[in-house]
Amino acid sequence: MKIWKSSKKDAILFLLSILNIVINVTLAFNWSELSIYSWMVNVSVVSLITTYNIIVISHFLTHNPWFVSSLMNDFVSILNSINIGQSIQAYHLTHVRNHHKYHNDNGNPIKDLSSTFLNGKENEHKSLWKYSVIGGVRTLLNIIQNILWSLFSWRYKLSKYDSHFENLISKDKVKSRKEIDQLRLDRLSIFVGLLFFFSISWEWALLCYLPSILLSFILVNIQNYYEHYGANPENKFTNSVSYYGRLYNLLAFNDGYHQEHHISGGTHWSQLPKLRERYYDKFKEQDRIISPVPAILGFLHIKRKLLHKNDKNKE
Numbered sequence: 001m002k003i004w005k006s007s008k009k010d011a012i013l014f015l016l017s018i019l020n021i022v023i024n025v026t027l028a029f030n031w032s033e034l035s036i037y038s039w040m041v042n043v044s045v046v047s048l049i050t051t052y053n054i055i056v057i058s059h060f061l062t063h064n065p066w067f068v069s070s071l072m073n074d075f076v077s078i079l080n081s082i083n084i085g086q087s088i089q090a091y092h093l094t095h096v097r098n099h100h101k102y103h104n105d106n107g108n109p110i111k112d113l114s115s116t117f118l119n120g121k122e123n124e125h126k127s128l129w130k131y132s133v134i135g136g137v138r139t140l141l142n143i144i145q146n147i148l149w150s151l152f153s154w155r156y157k158l159s160k161y162d163s164h165f166e167n168l169i170s171k172d173k174v175k176s177r178k179e180i181d182q183l184r185l186d187r188l189s190i191f192v193g194l195l196f197f198f199s200i201s202w203e204w205a206l207l208c209y210l211p212s213i214l215l216s217f218i219l220v221n222i223q224n225y226y227e228h229y230g231a232n233p234e235n236k237f238t239n240s241v242s243y244y245g246r247l248y249n250l251l252a253f254n255d256g257y258h259q260e261h262h263i264s265g266g267t268h269w270s271q272l273p274k275l276r277e278r279y280y281d282k283f284k285e286q287d288r289i290i291s292p293v294p295a296i297l298g299f300l301h302i303k304r305k306l307l308h309k310n311d312k313n314k315e
Contacts, residue, residue: 046212087186226298
């Protein structure tokens with residue numbers, strides 16, 4: 001019987017998902033007293049594994065569900081929603097159905113809900129501070145209203161805070177109901193997860209877990225910012241920034257192949273290097289940005305080109 005939908009290699013991501021929650025529970029159970037050292041260790045570990053989960057594990061899950069069984073896919077959606085403090089179903093809607101449709105556009109109006117140009121001035125990127133830090137705080141605060149909706153609104157209708165999902169949910173009534181149900185289950189699981197962590201150690205949950213979640217949201221926003229900063233949203237071959245470092249792509253399951261990923265979001269992560277080879281000649285024709293550092297360290301790429309300032313690459 002076939003278990004894995006796309007590749008057996010996804011078993012690694014599944015095991016990492018389980019390891020993520022095991023580490024969190026272990027840290028919570030072993031929290032004894034507050035000290036600068038223990039606080040720094042806990043916040044560092046939790047924020048790093050959460051950031052890694054959002055950028056790599058949950059990201060690829062939203063594009064290519066791991067299992068043939070829809071029940072198992074629903075389970076890992078719930079599991080990783082607890083891990084990252086956000087609904088995987090919501091992640092799929094905003095990232096796959098919106099971001100990968102409009103590719104960080106700078107139109108009028110801007111249609112990509114996560115575009116780095118959104119609310120920017122004079123057709124420029126929004127400042128890194130507003131995009132990453134203010135955006136991260138907003139994401140954390142949204143957890144409260146999302147949980148309240150999942151607890152007290154039992155109609156098959158999105159809350160007023162989810163109005164941006166109206167055009168992203170499936171038009172098919174059966175599928176849309178399934179998607180909204182999963183959205184609710186994900187958010188209920190986040191609530192249960194929070195209750196569980198607070199029951200183990202309210203000090204750890206309040207002083208370590210929640211600050212770590214906020215820090216991870218900020219780091220993920222920095223990652224997305226520099227995956228597109230300076231790129232030309234008008235050209236599908238230059239609308240993203242790739243990083244081809246071998247070690248990073250080994251550890252991050254080819255996450256660095258971001259331009260390739262935007263060309264074909266449905267391509268499995270294991271095939272992204274081959275996708276680069278396929279478009280090699282086309283890439284050579286383009287004035288594109290290749291980063292010397294992973295996107296999360298993109299601020300170190302000081303002399304980055306700003307392709308969005310000209311229209312040479314427009315198709």
